[in-house]
Amino acid sequence: MPRPPSAMRRQILGSALRLFAEHGFKGTSLHDIAVEARCSKASLLYHFAGKDAILTELLTPPAESLSAMVGELSVLEGGRAVEPAVTGYVGLAMRFHLEVKIIFAELPDMLGHPVLAVIPRAVDQLAAALAGRSEEPGARVRAQMVIGGVAVTVAADVDVEPDTMRAELVQGALRTLGHQTG
Amino acid sequence: MPRPPSAMRRQILGSALRLFAEHGFKGTSLHDIAVEARCSKASLLYHFAGKDAILTELLTPPAESLSAMVGELSVLEGGRAVEPAVTGYVGLAMRFHLEVKIIFAELPDMLGHPVLAVIPRAVDQLAAALAGRSEEPGARVRAQMVIGGVAVTVAADVDVEPDTMRAELVQGALRTLGHQTG
DNA sequence: ACCGTAGCTGACCGATCGGTCAGGTCTGAC
DNA sequence: GTCAGACCTGACCGATCGGTCAGCTACGGT
Structure with missing residues (x-):
């Protein structure tokens, strides 16, 4: 659906991403974005x-x-899904760390947006995979801990090398789950 | 500093706590709180x-x-600080789970409030205790994972018995940290 | 009976929000 | 030269926000 990208368009998206991640969606006005992107509010729209x-x-x-x-x-x-789930989730969270920050800060009531409505369902499926498809309460709690722990750690500005961060996140998550590395 | 509590005052605080946790601070208007607390907006103020x-x-x-x-x-x-830090943090997070939700969703830029400004510093000290006072990057990442994982799990509405939840959070956190229970 | 005051309210205010609109500017096709 | 359309803007709009204010009611002390 999006039009062919223009320079201004990309600049607006970049400014909005930074501001949404820093101040939240509701905490960022169109005026703020326009100033950061050096254009008028009408141009955004x-x-x-x-x-x-x-x-x-x-x-x-x-x-x-x-x-x-x-x-x-x-x-x-x-x-067999646990390890791929962990490495896959850590990878995505690191790649989209600013978006993760936005999602975890503002998701509560911004469902209703069709695109965002799929996120909670996908997260539920991810939790199921992390729990090894177990319905046991402890497994579900541990899966939730991994999802939250990775997201918050990636969103925080911890001053650590990306490679170190990724390795520690994966190992920490597997230990949290009590998963024996094969 | 607060005045002697009245029934209306307590009701306002309860309504605000629920609404802030559900829709965020910026996402909740004084009008919303007034409706939930069954009083006028002017009465809030x-x-x-x-x-x-x-x-x-x-x-x-x-x-x-x-x-x-x-x-x-x-x-x-x-x-010696690691285990008390874990059990203490888990206990606080469960007791104040709605407040935890508010803090993690809206803290980014609401520093400036004098009371809230102490929270990040306290969290930093908590992270240091969880990391066993180690400056090693991996230890800091793991500590951050525990802080975020516990907070997000407690804030989510996972349908699990409180006792089970507490035990799993403590064990999961200690495993994440790689801490050998003595 | 009188009064002070705590509790509460409707009406109102300026600021800011997201969004609209008519119109200006620039550029490439013909 | 001129026309079309993409791009951009200042001015403006209604709605909603947090907050103010004058005044009403109810009640305990004297």
């Missing part, structure tokens, strides 16, 4: 149907990547 | 100096509890 449309376009790539990943996970049987 | 004052009064108890806890932790030497 020439390129995008509205504030929601900007958010939707920003969160569509991570949402689709997440959905695709849980799709691949779904063909794996119980325990 | 008779009991409280402003919207910020309501938030401050809600978050003061958890902030003070957290500061007190990290104070007690500070007298313990390195490794």
Whole structure:
């Protein structure tokens, strides 16, 4: 649906991503974005149907990547899905760390947006994979701990080398789950 | 500083806590709180100096509890602080789970409030205790994972018995940290 | 009976929000 | 030269925000 990208359009998206991640969606006004992107507020609304449309376009790539990943996970049987789920989720979270920050800060009531509505369902499926498809309460709690722990750690500005961060996140998550590395 | 409590005052605080946790601070208007508390918007501002004052009064108890806890932790030497830090943090997070939700969703830029400004510093000290006072990057990442994982799990509405939840959070956190239970 | 005051309210205010609109500017095709 | 359309803007709009204010009611002390 998006038009062929222009320079201004890309600049608006970049400014909005930074501001949404720093101050939240509701905490960022169209005026703020316009100032950061060095254009007028009216120009924003020439390129995008509205504030929601900007958010939707920003969160569509991570949402689709997440959905695709849980799709691949779904063909794996119980325990075999745990390690790919961990490495896949850590990778996505690091790649889209600013988007993760937006999602975890503002998701509570911004369902209703069609694109964002799929995120909670995908996260549920991810949690199921992390729990090794177990319904046991402890497994579900541990899976939730991994999802939250990775997201918060990636969103925080911890001053650590990306490679170190990724390795520690994966190992920490596997230990949290009590998963024996084969 | 607060006046002697009245029934209306307590009802306003309860309504605000629920609404802030569900829709966020910026996502909740004084009108919303007034409707939920069955009073007028002007009555809110008779009991409280402003919207910020309501938030401050809600978050003061958890902030003070957290500061007190990290104070007690500070007298313990390195490794001995880890287990008390975990059990203490899990206990606080479960007791103030709605406040935790508010803090993690809206803290980014609401520093400036004097009461809230102490929270990030206390969290940093908590992270240091969880990391066993180690400066090693991996230890810091793991500590951050525990802080985020516990907070997000407690804030999510996972349908699990509180006792199970607490035990799993403590065990999961200790496993994440790679801490050998003695 | 009188009064002070705590509790509460409807009406109103300026600021800011997201969004609209008519019109200006620039550029490439013909 | 001129026309079409993409790009951009200042001015403006209604709605909603947090907050103010004058005044009403109810009640305990004297």
